[in-house]
Amino acid sequence: MLALDRVSKTYPNGVEALARFSAEIRQGEIIAIIGGSGCGKSTLLRAVAGLDRASSGCVTLDDETISSPHAKIGIIFQEPRLLPWLSVADNIGFGLADLPATERREKVARALERVGLADKAQAWPRELSGGQAQRVAIARALVPRPEVLLLDEPFSALDAFTRRDLQDHLLDLWADTRPTLILVTHDVDEAVVLADRVLVMRPRPGRLFDQIEINLGRPRDRNSPLFENFKRSVLTSLDRSLDRSVPDRDATQGPGQAMWW
Amino acid sequence: MAMISDAPVLQQTSEPAEGAAMRSRLSRYARPVLGVLLPLTLALGWEIAVWSGWSNGRLVPPPSRVLATIAELVRSGELVRHITATLWRVGLGFAFGVIAGTLLGAVSGYWSLARRLLDPTVQALRAIPSLAWVPLFILWLGIFETSKIALIAVGVFFPVYLGVMGAILSVDRKIVEVGRTFRLSGPAMIRRILLPAVLPAYVVSLRVGLGLGWMFVVAAELIGASEGLGYLLLDGQQLGKPAQILAAIVIFAVLGKLTDWLIEVAAAPFLRWQDAFGRARGA
Structure with a gap:
């Protein structure tokens, strides 16, 4: 289980990016974090990744405190x-340097097959399209079998069609080993398609505002009325989060939490 | 891009495609020819001008006389001696300059403390015209080889130092972060991320450094030498042999281009991945 306990981050210039963010995330759960700009989504993700240290509070994975990048935590960035100097295959195998060459080759070949880029193994990154490159990034992050995979707006730079394709593909890959996924996004559609639970954050300072369970089976039909319902409730919550007149509710004791434990 | 434009040409064998293949083959040979067209025309024009008596060619000898001088120097074995001396000086000076520039540049680029300590001094030294060192080097190191090599090394050092430091400082933070997420140790980060990222800029700085090395070898040899291409220049001036001066200049040009090309060719296999403007143009 991944536990975030009152994680706060204040930057040296005094900006309070994240204030007392707490959440508990089960192994294998898919979480989407959504919120207006400047609500500390990326800050939160970087703290979980161990790339930045929280000013206070702590992140623990199975009772192990995360203060620097961890072998069990992978990350996929927006880009x-x-x-650029490694072939596609070598990029995917980048995190497997400790393995013997034959084993590494095998894993890389399987991953390439899995993301449908087997024919691009020896290509240079510059020869890939945006969607293909992001697939390689996904394969690179998944190949060391992380328990937690963080995604920082991973599909936001892609066109709508490629984005849908990659969302489905991500779920498909997720089903192989079922890592915990934490996805930062500003796309409500994406959050509802992918997540078991959507965390809505509100800005200045970034904090948890609401959480919404998406009780939908998979695969999810993007056009079903139920799907629309969930989208609407996420949007409503998002709107309320940006409305300063709405007071904070104590999110850790919110109704969503009660349903889980 | 070259790959994409070539592919259909290789697959199809129809008339227009063959025409295109022919054209592309033609352009492959035509391009270098285009480059030598202007100097060749000028040389030929001058040759004709002297041959037909419009000019006596005493101060500006025609190409045939320059070539004859080179041939004569080759026959007497003089040329090999001069070229060896010059190449040896450039080679040693370049080696020392590159080693020092790379080490200090890497240290300044990697550790900000070292940069704060070192860089202001290096920049101040860089502001001194390198030829100003000559009297001092001669006093310290004598008039023979050591002072010449030191002067060349100084010339090579600065562009290499600046190139390496600048390249390290401008390595993309996002790429470094990838290394961090895979928990690379310091040495692994250098070997797997920093070195390859820095390589293109490093090769450029080596080429700039080499160019300066050739510049400074002339200066060093003009100041006092009994052999070398620079000596050949000076000798030609003092004895009034313009053909010999031009011969030395031509050989400088050939050697400079050749050594630059060697660096380019040696680096090419490591830079195939580059997504650059020049590559897209098939240059």
Whole structure:
């Protein structure tokens, strides 16, 4: 289980990006974090990734405190961030340097097959389309079998069609090993398609505002009325989060939480 | 891009495609020819001008006389001696300059403390015209090889130092972050992220450094040498042999281009991944 306990982050210039964010996330759960700009979504994700340290509070994975990048936690960024001097196959195998070459090759070949880019193994990153590059980034993050995979607006730079395709693809890959997914997004559709639970954050300072369970079976039909219902409730919550006249509710004791435990 | 434009040409064998293939083959040979067209025309024009008596070609000898001088120097074995001396000086000076520039540049680029300590001094030294060192080097190191090599090394050092430091400082933070998420140790980060990221800029700085090395070898040899291409220049001036001066200049040009090309060719296999403007144009 991934536990965030009153995680706060104040930047040296005094900006309070994140204030006392707490959440408990079960192994294998898919969480979408959504919120207006400047609500600390990315700050939160970077703290969980161990890339930045929280000013106070702590992140623990199975009772292990996360203060630097951890082997069990992978991350996918908004840009693919492939290393341009490595072939696609070597990019995917980047995190497997400790393995013997044959084993590494095998895993990379399987991952390439899995993301449908087997024919691109020896291509350079510059020869890939945006969607293909992001697939390689997904494969690179998944190949060391992380228990937690963080995604920072991973599909926001892609066109709508490619985005849908990759969302389905991500779920498909997720089903292989069922890692915990934490997805930061500003796309309500994406949150409802993917997540078991949507956390809505509100800005200045960034904090948890609401959480919404998406009790929908998979695969989810984007056109079903039920899907529309969930989308509407996420949107409503998002609107309320940006409305300053709505007071904070104590999110840790919210109704969503009660349904889980 | 070159790959994409070539592919259909290779697959199809119809008339227009063959025409295109022919054209592309033609352009492959035509491009270098285009480059030598202007100097060749000028040379030929001058040759004709002297041959037909419009000019006596005493101060500006025609190409045939320059070539004859080179041939004569080759026959007497002089040329090999001069070229060896010059190449040896450039090679040693370049090696020392590159080693020092790379080490200090890497240290300044990697550790900000070292940069604060070192960089202001290096920048101040860089502001000194390098030729101003000559009297001092001669006093310290004598008039023979050591002072010449030191001067060349100084010339090579600065562009390499600046290139390496600048390249390290401008490595994309996002790429470094990828290394961090995979928990690379310091040395692994250097080997797997920083070195490859810095390489293109490093090669450029080596080429700039080499260019300066050739510049400074002339200066060093003009100041006092008994052999070398620079000596050949000076000798030609003092004895009034313009053909010999031009011969030395031509050989400088050839050697400079050749050594630059060597660096380019040696680096090419490591830079195939680059997504650059020049590559897209098939240059």
